[in-house]
Amino acid sequence: xxRSRKNANAxxxxxxxxxxxxPQRQPNNGTSSSSAGSQTPVKPATGGNRLLVMTQWRMxxxxxxxxxxxxxxxxxxxxxRVNTPFEGDKLVVYDKYDNNRLSLMWGSYRPAAYFGxxxxxxxxxxxGLMWYNEDxxxxxxxxxxxxxxxxxxxxYGWNLHDGRYFGVQKIEDPPFLVETSFVKTVENxxxxxxxxxxxxxxxxxxxxxxxxxxxxxxxxxxxxxxxxKLGAILDSLNRPDGIYGEAxxxxxxxxxxxxxxxxxxxxxxxxxxxxxxxxxxxxARGYLRYVPLGQNRQILSLSxxxxxxxxGRRFKDNVVVIQYVMEAPFTLEIAYKSMSTKNNIDSPLxxxxxxxxxxxxxxxxxxxxFEKIFGxxxxxxxxxxxxFAKAALSNMLGGIGxxxxxxxxxxxxxxxxxxxxxxxxYTAVPSRSFFPRGFLWDEGxxxxxxxxxxxxxxxxxxxxxxxxINVEGWIPREQILGAExxxxxxxxxxxxxxxxxxxxxxxxxxxKIITKFKTELSHFNRKAKLDKLYPxxxxxxxWYNTTQKGELFGTYRWRGRDDTSTTELNPKTLASGLDDYxxxxxxxxxxxxxxxxxxxxxxxxxxxxxxxxLGRDDLKYWxxxxxxxxxxxxxxxxxxxxxxxxxxxxxxxxxxxxxxxxEPVRIDQPLHYTTKRIALKAPEWRYxxxxxxYVSLFPLLLQILEPTSFQLGKTLTxxxxxxxxxxxxxxxxxxxxxxxxxxxxxxxxxxYWRGQIWININYLALRALHYYGSQEGPFMEExxxxxxxxxxxxxxxxxxxxxxxxxxxxxxxxxxxxGSGCRPFTGWSxxxxxxxxxKY
Numbered sequence: 001x002x003r004s005r006k007n008a009n010a011x012x013x014x015x016x017x018x019x020x021x022x023p024q025r026q027p028n029n030g031t032s033s034s035s036a037g038s039q040t041p042v043k044p045a046t047g048g049n050r051l052l053v054m055t056q057w058r059m060x061x062x063x064x065x066x067x068x069x070x071x072x073x074x075x076x077x078x079x080x081r082v083n084t085p086f087e088g089d090k091l092v093v094y095d096k097y098d099n100n101r102l103s104l105m106w107g108s109y110r111p112a113a114y115f116g117x118x119x120x121x122x123x124x125x126x127x128g129l130m131w132y133n134e135d136x137x138x139x140x141x142x143x144x145x146x147x148x149x150x151x152x153x154x155x156y157g158w159n160l161h162d163g164r165y166f167g168v169q170k171i172e173d174p175p176f177l178v179e180t181s182f183v184k185t186v187e188n189x190x191x192x193x194x195x196x197x198x199x200x201x202x203x204x205x206x207x208x209x210x211x212x213x214x215x216x217x218x219x220x221x222x223x224x225x226x227x228x229k230l231g232a233i234l235d236s237l238n239r240p241d242g243i244y245g246e247a248x249x250x251x252x253x254x255x256x257x258x259x260x261x262x263x264x265x266x267x268x269x270x271x272x273x274x275x276x277x278x279x280x281x282x283x284a285r286g287y288l289r290y291v292p293l294g295q296n297r298q299i300l301s302l303s304x305x306x307x308x309x310x311x312g313r314r315f316k317d318n319v320v321v322i323q324y325v326m327e328a329p330f331t332l333e334i335a336y337k338s339m340s341t342k343n344n345i346d347s348p349l350x351x352x353x354x355x356x357x358x359x360x361x362x363x364x365x366x367x368x369x370f371e372k373i374f375g376x377x378x379x380x381x382x383x384x385x386x387x388f389a390k391a392a393l394s395n396m397l398g399g400i401g402x403x404x405x406x407x408x409x410x411x412x413x414x415x416x417x418x419x420x421x422x423x424x425x426y427t428a429v430p431s432r433s434f435f436p437r438g439f440l441w442d443e444g445x446x447x448x449x450x451x452x453x454x455x456x457x458x459x460x461x462x463x464x465x466x467x468x469i470n471v472e473g474w475i476p477r478e479q480i481l482g483a484e485x486x487x488x489x490x491x492x493x494x495x496x497x498x499x500x501x502x503x504x505x506x507x508x509x510x511x512k513i514i515t516k517f518k519t520e521l522s523h524f525n526r527k528a529k530l531d532k533l534y535p536x537x538x539x540x541x542x543w544y545n546t547t548q549k550g551e552l553f554g555t556y557r558w559r560g561r562d563d564t565s566t567t568e569l570n571p572k573t574l575a576s577g578l579d580d581y582x583x584x585x586x587x588x589x590x591x592x593x594x595x596x597x598x599x600x601x602x603x604x605x606x607x608x609x610x611x612x613x614l615g616r617d618d619l620k621y622w623x624x625x626x627x628x629x630x631x632x633x634x635x636x637x638x639x640x641x642x643x644x645x646x647x648x649x650x651x652x653x654x655x656x657x658x659x660x661x662x663e664p665v666r667i668d669q670p671l672h673y674t675t676k677r678i679a680l681k682a683p684e685w686r687y688x689x690x691x692x693x694y695v696s697l698f699p700l701l702l703q704i705l706e707p708t709s710f711q712l713g714k715t716l717t718x719x720x721x722x723x724x725x726x727x728x729x730x731x732x733x734x735x736x737x738x739x740x741x742x743x744x745x746x747x748x749x750x751x752y753w754r755g756q757i758w759i760n761i762n763y764l765a766l767r768a769l770h771y772y773g774s775q776e777g778p779f780m781e782e783x784x785x786x787x788x789x790x791x792x793x794x795x796x797x798x799x800x801x802x803x804x805x806x807x808x809x810x811x812x813x814x815x816x817x818x819g820s821g822c823r824p825f826t827g828w829s830x831x832x833x834x835x836x837x838x839k840y
Contacts, residue, residue: 082411082498083420084471088535091463092424100456100524103164104426105191105250106184106336109402111429112146112436112484114156114171115180115198117336119191121249122404122424123226126484127336129198130217130280132300133176143217143280144173146488147433149822155806157824158398159391162369163450163457166362167398172806176214176328177201183350183358190250190338195350201329212328213264215299219279219321220245220255230320232268232305240268240322251340257322258351261330265291269302269321283321299325366390373452374837381836388799389833392808395826396449400428400457401436405481408495417495425479426464430827431810436488438479440465441577444505445760445828451513452839455520458513459529462506466536470498473543477502477575500560500575501548503599504540507606514606514613521613531614541607544600545624554627555592555637556600563587566676569658569745580745581753582691582738584650586683591650594638598698601628629704635711638699640689644714646696647689654690654739655681658747675747692724693734694753694761700772701764707775716782719765729797729817730757731765731790756811756820760828762794767840791835798832808832 094101101120110116116128130145144151154172161167164184171178179199186192200214220243222228233242233254242256273282288300302323324332335349350358370393371377376386407420427438428446435442443465451458469475476496480489513521514530521527550557560575561583562568570582576595584591601624608621627633638646657680660673697715699705705712720726724735733753734741742755769787773780797817802808808829809819834840 078413079411079418081472082409082414082470082474083418085421085467086469086471086473086536086539089532091467091529091532091536092460099186100460102186102189102191103184104457104460105186106194107164107400107402108161108167108182108398109400109426110484111399111401111432112488114144114147115169115196117182117194117196118402119247119250120402120424120426121247122422123223123228123248124250124402125228125230125245125247126221127255128219129180129196130219131178131214133173133214134298135175143284145280147436149433157391157807157826158394159387160363160366161394161398162362162366163397163400163454166359166366167394168359168363169398172203175203175212177203181359183355183362185350185358187347188338188341190340193335193337193347193350195333195335195355197331197333197355199329199331200326213299213325214328214330215265215323215325216332217283217321217323218243218255218257218334219319221273221279222247222318226318230270230317232270232320232322234268239266243320243322245320251338253336253338253340255334255336256349257324258333258335259324259326259331261326261332263324263326265299265301265323265325267302267323268304269306269319270304270317271306271319272317273319279319369453374833374839376836379836379838384803385799385836388802389836392826392830392833393449393453395808395824396428396446396830397453397457399432399826400426400450400461401438402426403437403479403481403485405483405485407476407480409476409498410495411498420468420470420476423468423481424464425468425481426461427479428461428827431822431825433824434488434810434822435827437481437485438465439827440475440477440479440502441505442827444503444508445763445831447506447509448512448763449830449834451509451517452834455513455517455526456524458509459526462509462533463529465506466533466540469536469540472498473539473541474498474547475540497560499547501544501558501596502575503577503595504544504603507599507603510537510610511602511606514610518613527614530610534610534614534616537607537610541603541621544603548596548600550592551590552592552637554597554633556596557589557591558593558596561587567674567746568749569656569677569743570740572745578694578733578753580749580751581693581695581733582688582740583648584652584683584688585654585656585679586651588651590685591648592637593648593695594646595695595698597628597634597638598702598704601625601704602702604628631704631706631709631711634699634704638687639711640687642687643689643692644711645689645692645718646699646711646715647687647691648695649687650685651683652686652688653679653681653683655679658744691734691738691740692718693732693738694725694758697731697761697765700768701761703768703771707772707777707779712772712777713779713782716779716786720786727757727814728793729812729814730759730762730794732757732814733761755814757814758811759794759798759831762790763828763831763835766791766794766835770838770840791838795832795835798829 104120106117106119108116109118110126110128113128116126118124118126130143132143154174156171158167158169166183168181182194182196184192184194198216202212220230222230226247228245228247230245232240233244235241242254244254246252289303291299291301302321333351333355335351337349348354370390376389403425406422408417409420410417425438427443428450429436430439430442447458447461465475477500478496480486480494548556548559558573558575561571561573565571570580570585571587572580573583604621604625608625611618611621640647657678658675659678661676663672663674700712700715718724723737725732732755734755740754742751744750766787769783773784773787797812801817801819805819807819807823808826809823810821810825813820
């Protein structure tokens with residue numbers, strides 16, 4: 001129960017005891033003590049006494065050996081916990097005849113690629129597109145494959161995507177306009193058939209000098225450990241005409257190519273490679289040859305079959321690439337057909353007019369569903385604004401990927417990182433170019449939009465994530481599963497440590513589901529899924545509530561801050577998700593973080609609501625929520641009497657700077673300088689109240705403050721102050737008055753959460769203002785007024801920057817409104833759709 005928990009000492013950021021020191025034992029020295037004052041000597045043991053002593057020694061030695069064995073056995077047990085899965089029933093169970101699973105079997109589940117298809121199966125072939133044009137072809141770098149800002153593509157992204165049956169994407173790669181689309185049909189128990197269409201045109205038709213030839217590579221790869229097979233289908237003239245294959249679960253399949261345009265050149269490659277993380281480089285290094293076309297123009301040609309090593313041994317083929325070179329404008333269709341059922345073999349291909357009709361039907365259904373759910377037309381938005389919102393939603397749905405593999409994890413009991421168990425993950429991603437993988441705290445925000453569109457997709461995503469929980473109740477905060485995902489991550493960020501948390505934002509999604517979709521939960525066994533999820537949620541909550549607790553009862557502290565760092569202006573708190581946001585300048589075990597306390601309080605409230613919905617009525621969550629949401633206790637621990645703002649507390653000073661200092665070197669070497677943090681004033685135990693910003697808002701953001709609270713009025717005043725965090729484009733992350741506003745954290749580490757506008761936190765602010773504006777109290781009208789202003793500022797600027805640049809951005813500049821960070825960023829920035837629809 002929340003009010004009776006004992007405050008335990010933290011141990012090396014682990015939240016538990018460290019059993020590395022064995023108990024000391026006192027050996028028997030063969031002597032005995034007489035009564036008080038007696039000096040009677042002890043005679044040496046002889047005969048039976050000697051036997052008794054030896055027996056005692058043997059028993060003591062055996063006990064010591066047993067204790068040592070038990071101790072090291074316990075350490076071995078602790079080592080295994082980090083990669084031991086939760087023992088309960090799996091949430092993701094593949095039923096062959098489950099309609100929801102079948103309709104999601106195939107999709108554009110390779111978000112890192114500009115266009116790719118994949119089945120939700122661990123051994124699915126990876127299918128995708130690469131292309132080049134005569135102007136960009138200087139090396140393999142001129143071949144487009146993975147989404148990259150280095151390609152300098154003017155614009156790309158999904159314009160329409162329903163998450164299940166179709167998608168339409170437009171790519172502006174001057175001089176070409178490329179449209180990639182796909183449609184699906186689910187008419188068998190293997191996920192059905194689909195067709196991809198690549199339509200290419202010239203952006204500026206009046207430019208007669210534009211080079212119109214484009215080369216398209218359509219490839220299929222199989223895991224070399226798979227029992228499947230691949231090969232090229234050749235016509236009577238030995239020219240490539242398609243791809244055949246076989247893979248576990250999806251069975252036999254064929255892909256056929258169709259075009260009515262003139263083919264300048266076509267070629268193919270069938271080969272074997274060890275990895276696929278950079279297929280274009282693999283091709284360029286050994287299988288491409290340049291074919292001159294005159295006037296300093298050239299195309300590429302593939303080398304056919306290449307399946308033998310130096311000793312003439314034939315490898316098992318696991319890569320097939322088909323190339324078509326055509327002159328724009330042209331259209332190429334690739335029809336995938338399952339060949340494992342006779343009825344399906346005889347069904348017509350989704351090409352030509354049938355493709356167009358199916359795509360038209362899907363588009364119509366999408367548009368009708370979009371207006372029914374979001375109602376933007378009825379809210380008076382223009383057609384252009386509505387198309388923007390459709391693109392934002394579609395990029396969220398089109399950014400859902402399917403991954404399979406194992407994370408690399410480490411605990412305080414493992415000397416080196418160890419592999420997590422292999423598992424699938426179905427998840428949306430923050431950014432196709434920079435972060436094409438799953439992030440724990442991002443995904444809770446993603447679910448707010450996805451659940452509004454398709455509740456079953458979101459429940460499936462949640463199920464996949466919580467199948468990754470270990471026996472301790474920990475979920476790795478960043479999921480890097482498979483070679484393709486791993487190729488995008490710097491080495492220092494690969495290993496996930498089980499002491500590090502991330503904001504438990506899935507409770508945001510669950511709160512929405514159980515409060516907004518009560519009717520929907522009564523259908524299709526959805527409530528039963530939540531009931532099955534509940535034990536894992538209990539374990540997850542308990543992990544946060546124990547491993548992240550602070551030294552003082554009722555406080556919490558993010559683990560993972562580096563207390564030995566001398567190069568950071570303020571050691572980062574990556575676990576919080578707010579990275580370089582100012583915390584106590586000198587990390588200690590005694591500091592307390594207000595945002596984490598609010599997250600735990602909010603999570604306890606959701607668990608209480610969920611337990612009631614499921615008929616469990618688990619009172620401990622109500623008690624925990626009541627204790628942590630008590631405004632009086634909150635103010636005692638986190639309210640600065642000096643500034644009247646909420647903040648962290650710890651060992652802090654604002655007087656820190658980065659300076660170049662001379663490092664000691666050998667006399668025969670040149671001078672060496674490094675940038676280090678210098679404290680101009682000794683730190684003291686205090687509130688970090690000079691840095692008003694997102695962290696200060698958390699009691700409001702997560703609606704912990706009472707509607708009648710005097711402190712709510714104060715927080716609203718500070719929020720609306722332009723000299724602090726208010727701007728014409730949204731709420732900036734850190735007040736302009738903060739000592740670290742827009743300051744670099746290291747010589748090479750620019751500001752990240754130190755002034756920029758982030759859409760996820762602004763969404764939480766709107767959600768909270770909308771709530772307080774509906775609650776009777778002294779601040780209801782003020783909440784409504786700020787809500788209207790903030791909503792207008794955010795929507796206006798995000799759409800303006802999209803129209804200007806073609807992208808939704810990771811963050812926005814607080815002075816100009818310009819997009820910054822990475823793009824496209826259609827993870828939580830796509831929450832602008834919910835802002836427009838006022839769905840909270």
